[in-house]
Amino acid sequence: MASRRDFLAGLLAAGAVPRPGWAEAGAPDFLAAGRRGSGDYVLCGLRASGDLAFEVALPGRGHAGAGHPERPEAVAFARRPGTFALVIDCRTGAVLARLETPPGRHFMGHGTFSAEGRLLYTPENAFDEGQGRIGIWDASAGYRRIGEFWSGGIGPHEALFLPGSDVMAIANGGIDTHPDSGRTKLNLPVMRPALVYASAAGEILETVDLPPEWHLNSIRHLAVRSDGLVAAAMQWEGDVAAAPPLLMLHRRGQVPSFPAFDPAGHRAMQGYAGSVALSGDGRIVAISSPRGALVQSFETATGRPLAAVAQADVCGLAPAGEGLLLTSGTGRIARFSGAGAETLAEQPVAWDNHVVALNRAGSRPG
Template structure:
């Protein structure tokens, strides 16, 4: 494992001064949170081959992170219902700021920078009102500039669309309150939706699932370079039912739901953890840690193109010609040419997500 101290020592030996860009930290391809053997929670930068380029301390368990588009800076978010987000200078390993959710708010574990990097947007819960909000933060001072409604309840993941002017938000529909921890308070009446918002908070489009699937919580997102959105879901209904856990949506159209044959799909326990388009954008995949499987689909026809048994697989990102994945057992692997291959096994337990630093496929 290449840690930050060794990396900076190498720079000093080569008489190089660290710079602010991502190249100064070995040009990582992904960020991921993990639990390490010493009991510490850390944010790691990984390259395309699964090598850890640096690790940086977190005050508690992390969930996902946002990478600044230009500066070697990351914002690591606490797991829901956490109230902190840590801003880390990845060239020095120093915490440079800490975001605290305002009164009656908590973070949902995800956020995204504006295209120019000047603002950070965060998914949050206004738990007294039972409504979702998007927080707006200045990315120089990390002071809060304001907020606007997320377009639904329980906003979880959020992505910036390729136009640089639109946010797509996964409003999972589940109401929670810190007083009851992670308990789900409104399952009989929950409604999940995708919300497209401009950067001022104006709703551009809302997309809901058929009424019979109102308990299918839209949780995580990926966006292809042409604006096609993939979304992963988590079923909150009867365990005897096995609705689709993956959908595709293009603005102005109806959502297209994808599912494996029942023999494979019924083993997933109604839970998709992460979603990503492949590096070439031709396939899309979901990870299913409860079912110990990764399911891959062809985008053009929506057909299942591969089922890959992988224990506790959850983190997923685009890779060269395929995908890169992480598992709770510490594996980093690559899915390419129809084969899943492990190429690294750091001594850690990877958390839910593998965040690509670069743009969509």
């Protein structure tokens, strides 16, 4: 006779028992890590209104989270060079799994799910080899690691799938680091950042290099539009006075473009773009600089500068309707239209670098 457990498992497999979804976690639109005034680190779900949908404790500083497209699970990555990530049940705060990198690897603070949520992909540093890797984890089997592939460069920081495809865009920052040297950058004279496109199986499909004179412009963060347009934010490791643009727009098979403000406005970013996002309607692209306390927005169709908006310690950017959501280390959450920022909420949380839009099944971010 079948046991009750077997009976329930059969019902679940047949879809007769509803699986828990994001509604049970308060129906958040975004994920963001931060620090409470007490010094405690948390991962929060945010609604488009700026209200908190949930808050769960983290054992240390988080960087960026990856939300499962169907289940109310978030993978919270330790800040680079962390060797662990936690899979958290956002309904209860329970740790469902702990991901540990293999020897000689560490996470880079980001990860992304496949469209159906079965696999998790994690940019990693294979520091003894001085190469980048993309780790593959089976989220349908307790987040068991099942493989990895070369990222196509050094220092992959973020990777995202192009919508509706199994092609992944990878931001290879080009900077070689090793845990024995802390966060020291070991190869600046010869660093070579690259935007790489790879298949989900690891085949390198296309590599986009920067002009040689810009080889110190580390490609770090990505945003993708529904039609495959990729926006990449960069961080300049050279003389700030001579910094090249910090934003790149690219389509596969085409020549990249590099929108930028006038020289004075560009220098105000202090050579550092901490996040990048495309508006929900795809018309606006923006980059943020916590060092410059500034957000710059551009028209995606032309690269024309739109507005530069000052905001203290701003970094997090995510699509929200026809505009963007901004988060800052001051606790501010704001809606950005491309021309100005409207405060939505002031939360008692110092938001970390990124806010991530949840692509929940059957819904749209923001």
